[in-house]
Amino acid sequence: MDASNLLQSVRKEGRNSFLYTEAKKLLEIWNIPVTETKVAKNQKEAVQAANSIGFPVVMKIFSPDVIHKSDSGGVITDLRTEKEVIQAFDKMTENYRKSKSSVRIDGVIIEKMLSGVEVIIGVTKDSQFGHVLMFGMGGVLVELLKDISFRLIPIDPVDAKEMIREMKGYPLLEGFRGQKASIETLENIMLKVSTLIVQHPEIIEMDLNPVFTSVSGSIVGDARVIISQ
Amino acid sequence: MQTSSGMDFIFNPQSVAVIGASDNQGKLGFHVMKSLTQGKYPGKIFPINPGKDEILGIKTYPTLLQAPGKVDLSVIVLPAELVPKTIKECAEKGVRGIVMITAGFKEIEDKKGRQLQKEVTELANQFGIKIIGPNTFGITNLHLPMNASFTPEFSLIEKGGVGLLSQSGGMSHMMAFVSMKNQLGFSKIVGLGNRCNVDFADMVDYLMDDPETKVITMYMEGTDQPRGLVDTAKKRMGQKPIVAYKAGSSHLSDQASQLHTGSLAGKHVIYEGAFRQAGILTVQSSEELLDTAKALTMCPSPEGIHVAVLSSQAGPGMVVCDVCEMEKLLLPPFSNGTQKRIEELLPPLAIRINPVDMGPAWYDSNAIKGIVEAVLEDKNIHAIILCIMFASANRASARTLSDFLTRRNRKKPVICCFSAPMGIWDEEIRQLEQSGIPNYATPERAAKALASLVRFKTIKEKGETYGRQ
Numbered sequence: 079m080d081a082s083n084l085l086q087s088v089r090k091e092g093r094n095s096f097l098y099t100e101a102k103k104l105l106e107i108w109n110i111p112v113t114e115t116k117v118a119k120n121q122k123e124a125v126q127a128a129n130s131i132g133f134p135v136v137m138k139i140f141s142p143d144v145i146h147k148s149d150s151g152g153v154i155t156d157l158r159t160e161k162e163v164i165q166a167f168d169k170m171t172e173n174y175r176k177s178k179s180s181v182r183i184d185g186v187i188i189e190k191m192l193s194g195v196e197v198i199i200g201v202t203k204d205s206q207f208g209h210v211l212m213f214g215m216g217g218v219l220v221e222l223l224k225d226i227s228f229r230l231i232p233i234d235p236v237d238a239k240e241m242i243r244e245m246k247g248y249p250l251l252e253g254f255r256g257q258k259a260s261i262e263t264l265e266n267i268m269l270k271v272s273t274l275i276v277q278h279p280e281i282i283e284m285d286l287n288p289v290f291t292s293v294s295g296s297i298v299g300d301a302r303v304i305i306s307q
Numbered sequence: 308m309q310t311s312s313g314m315d316f317i318f319n320p321q322s323v324a325v326i327g328a329s330d331n332q333g334k335l336g337f338h339v340m341k342s343l344t345q346g347k348y349p350g351k352i353f354p355i356n357p358g359k360d361e362i363l364g365i366k367t368y369p370t371l372l373q374a375p376g377k378v379d380l381s382v383i384v385l386p387a388e389l390v391p392k393t394i395k396e397c398a399e400k401g402v403r404g405i406v407m408i409t410a411g412f413k414e415i416e417d418k419k420g421r422q423l424q425k426e427v428t429e430l431a432n433q434f435g436i437k438i439i440g441p442n443t444f445g446i447t448n449l450h451l452p453m454n455a456s457f458t459p460e461f462s463l464i465e466k467g468g469v470g471l472l473s474q475s476g477g478m479s480h481m482m483a484f485v486s487m488k489n490q491l492g493f494s495k496i497v498g499l500g501n502r503c504n505v506d507f508a509d510m511v512d513y514l515m516d517d518p519e520t521k522v523i524t525m526y527m528e529g530t531d532q533p534r535g536l537v538d539t540a541k542k543r544m545g546q547k548p549i550v551a552y553k554a555g556s557s558h559l560s561d562q563a564s565q566l567h568t569g570s571l572a573g574k575h576v577i578y579e580g581a582f583r584q585a586g587i588l589t590v591q592s593s594e595e596l597l598d599t600a601k602a603l604t605m606c607p608s609p610e611g612i613h614v615a616v617l618s619s620q621a622g623p624g625m626v627v628c629d630v631c632e633m634e635k636l637l638l639p640p641f642s643n644g645t646q647k648r649i650e651e652l653l654p655p656l657a658i659r660i661n662p663v664d665m666g667p668a669w670y671d672s673n674a675i676k677g678i679v680e681a682v683l684e685d686k687n688i689h690a691i692i693l694c695i696m697f698a699s700a701n702r703a704s705a706r707t708l709s710d711f712l713t714r715r716n717r718k719k720p721v722i723c724c725f726s727a728p729m730g731i732w733d734e735e736i737r738q739l740e741q742s743g744i745p746n747y748a749t750p751e752r753a754a755k756a757l758a759s760l761v762r763f764k765t766i767k768e769k770g771e772t773y774g775r776q
Contacts, residue, residue, distance in 0.1 A: 145566075200568025206533050207577050212568045226571055228580030230537060236769065237584055244583075285566045302566055 467492015545770025
């Protein structure tokens with residue numbers, strides 16, 4: 079399946095928001111590194127998925143109706159044993175069934191637990207500027223400090239370089255207390271996202287958040303994509 | 308003549324019609340006439356007013372079509388509802404450019420204003436006429452000279468290399484008046500007003516080719532076509548400095564967004580990023596806009612970021628260092644020869660390494676001159692910030708330094724902060740500025756100005772890289 083088909087199939091279903099699995103698929107098609115994602119519909123599948131991916135894992139709610147997963151108890155990190163996976167599965171699914179009965183639950187997502195510096199790469203479409211790309215420092219501080227920079231799409235390699243170096247948190251990316259980013263692979267992702275948007279301008283919003291970056295490379299931990307109606 | 312763009316008919320016209328000219332001081336049409344005549348516009352002036360034979364001693368015509376000969380530029384000072392008809396007359400007369408002072412268009416609450424502006428724009432486009440405005444104070448070309456604004460005093464501004472594009476009459480007036488005191492010279496001052504068919508991008512393009520303009524400055528509130536400006540600026544990155552002061556720094560996003568990026572995407576942060584992408588320098592105040600323009604019109608580009616700070620008192624030197632650090636400029640040690648020379652000239656009563664406290668040489672103008680000379684020669688130093696605060700005992704130093712610096716070749720930027728009570732060093736400072744050494748009222752502003760030279764150097768290099776690709 080290529081990206082155009084993927085976009086078409088989302089539109090055909092009358093949605094403008096990609097399912098989590100579709101968002102990841104889109105990135106895979108564009109050779110943007112993403113975490114391996116397994117969908118599990120029950121406890122047993124969840125345990126199998128965790129074993130095949132390898133502990134520790136992260137569990138996320140899989141639902142077309144939940145956009146902000148972590149705000150609503152839809153993300154549980156650092157699960158280290160089968161028992162923890164089973165407990166997490168029960169807790170997460172019950173939680174949603176009880177409190178938000180209108181939400182459709184398609185199961186849970188199991189992913190490898192990643193580490194590294196967290197950054198965010200995103201796209202939005204401004205009413206006057208059109209598509210713009212954002213790079214920002216991630217984690218809990220991003221909303222507080224707003225350490226972010228924008229450029230108009232398309233960007234070039236110089237823009238990508240400058241956006242990263244503009245961060246107040248740049249020293250953290252350069253290497254600080256054992257943490258270090260792979261700046262080159264971050265730049266690569268930014269350039270690919272820029273080209274992706276040029277080729278598919280119907281995408282009006284995109285969040286790659288968080289993107290984990292460490293000496294071994296950069297990998298997208300979570301992604302959301304919204305297309306125009 | 309850049310006839311292709313038509314803009315030169317606006318800024319260098321051979322004849323100007325003032326449609327709505329008046330001899331009544333209560334009318335803007337009077338003040339426009341005064342601006343043109345007092346401003347010594349060398350071309351022909353045709354006042355248009357059906358009820359007058361002459362205005363300010365100049366023969367007046369009842370209609371534009373009755374004016375004899377060719378009219379390049381029309382300045383329109385009529386009520387808004389008469390404008391569409393007037394544009395048709397301009398087209399018939401072969402007028403190529405219009406400065407439309409008339410207000411009552413897009414800027415008013417009444418929806419009719421927006422409709423009228425649309426109509427006027429379509430007419431102008433149809434006839435191939437460029438309009439500056441509407442809702443503007445006008446334009447001034449100080450080199451022609453032509454003051455086609457309703458403020459005759461704009462003619463008193465010094466002519467120089469700064470082009471100012473502004474979306475606000477109030478801000479333009481204020482910056483012009485500040486600059487009169489500050490000896491900053493302008494090439495063109497343009498009130499863009501509501502921007503019918505001449506927007507920032509068109510003006511940047513025009514001023515890039517304008518031999519009189521060395522630095523393009525902009526006061527901006529917003530534009531409907533920001534991408535046009537960014538594309539134009541990027542295409543010409545580094546050819547001339549573009550400095551922008553964008554008002555409205557609120558971080559609020561205007562997007563109704565579900566996602567993080569959208570909620571963080573305030574207009575101001577996007578402008579900032581887009582300007583950086585385009586090689587446009589951004590500043591945070593009108594003062595900084597003028598300070599930056601002054602340095603960029605006067606100074607040569609520094610070869611690097613190595614700064615020497617020479618101050619006749621310790622404090623000003625210290626605050627310069629603070630700003631330099633913030634702006635990522637370096638204060639390296641002097642080369643051995645320079646250091647040795649400084650130690651010969653300065654007793655060991657103060658700091659003799661960079662930043663140098665020249666305090667102990669207070670009474671000795673020649674020692675101060677010797678230090679400046681040695682540092683100017685130092686190959687490891689790319690720019691100098693020189694601070695001298697007046698004291699009765701060092702009164703002679705300013706003259707010694709201004710005489711010396713004026714005679715030198717000026718490959719290395721020297722930025723001064725000479726400060727004295729009014730009337731004491733005015734002439735020395737003027738002498739410095741006339742020879743390409745800007746003076747600032749405070750040491751912090753001097754240091755910021757130097758930083759802007761370095762920022763533009765980076766942009767220029769980036770522009771060259773793009774050019775090579």
